[in-house]
Amino acid sequence: MxxxxxxxxxxxxxxxxxxxxxxxxxxxxxxxxxxxxxxxxxxxMFIPAIKGKELGHGSNIQGLETTGTFDPKSDDFIINNPTLTSRKWWPGGLVADIGMKFGNGAYNTMDNGVLWFDHVHIPRDQMLMRVSQVTRESKCVQSDVPRKLLYGTMVYVRQTIVANASCALSRAVCIATRNSAVQRQFVSQDGGPETQVIDYKTQQNKIFPLVATAYAYKFIGEWLKWLYTDVTQRLQANDFSTFPKAHACTAGLESLITSTTADAIEECRKLCSGHGYLCSSGLPELFVVYHYQKNKFWGQNSFSFSDTYYLSQVSENRSLSAKIN
CATH class of the missing domain: 1.10.540.10 (Acyl-CoA dehydrogenase/oxidase, N-terminal domain)
Structure with missing residues (x-):
């Protein structure tokens, strides 16, 4: 596969x-x-393999058990996983595959694996140190690169996630609508052909709001693309005035839209009755893949934090603005 x-x-x-x-x-x-x-x-984008997620730890980077000890004699960092729970989970299959995942195909086409270090030496000058450097004397030196520029990538990822949500929901709604138009149930009162399922008010009350939601999420995704472009241009000019707004909007919308999209795809599957269980309908795989994408960054890393954390960032926007500024 x-x-x-x-x-x-x-x-x-x-x-x-x-x-x-x-x-x-x-x-x-x-x-x-x-x-x-x-x-x-x-x-x-191109990024190196991210190995921040451990078997026993997720987004709490400060709580990771993996140790990195600097050795001044060899000028190396010595990386070690002292426990089972400190092993790196979900990176590309490097040492061993973590096994089959939920769904028939879905993320089983990804080589998610486990990685562990046994006192591995990494030369100090081969570390990613564009923003912060460690000297031979074990001192941490900050570069002149504005640290706020690092948030630009985070905003980009979030707006991409929202845009992907509109695509996934559009596919699910299209499948459910077509099925409702083709399927017929019960003879009409005038003795004509059986009534199309989509003509029933109960079906319309469920499908039509989802169609409208798919369009709304499309427009929101386009707006976030504009917001990202605007914020990026401002950050490059050392103007950070709009970043708190972008941070709050992308965090809140990602949490809200991914959750509602995941639920909406499942609703579309149910609206197709028994046909929604068929893999040929496209809905089971779409359901599994989207739920997986909602919680994992393409199977390699967490989407950073849970929905609860993102929503708390929105509610604490004032304090976040103070920290960022």
């Missing part, structure tokens, strides 16, 4: 090059290759 997905990814890249597709066209092509792959993250 993993190898087949990589072959599809490679073919998609070949088509992009041969057809000279634009960035938007390439993204849509990848979107319709309906399997997730370990390379997906690099379609939007």
């Amino acid at each position: 993993y190898k087949n997905t990589l072959r599809k990814e490679a073919h998609a890249w070949k088509q992009i090059i041969e057809l000279r597709l634009s960035e938007q066209e390439a993204s849509m092509l990848r979107f319709y290759v309906d399997e997730l792959a370990i390379t997906d993250l690099h379609w939007g």
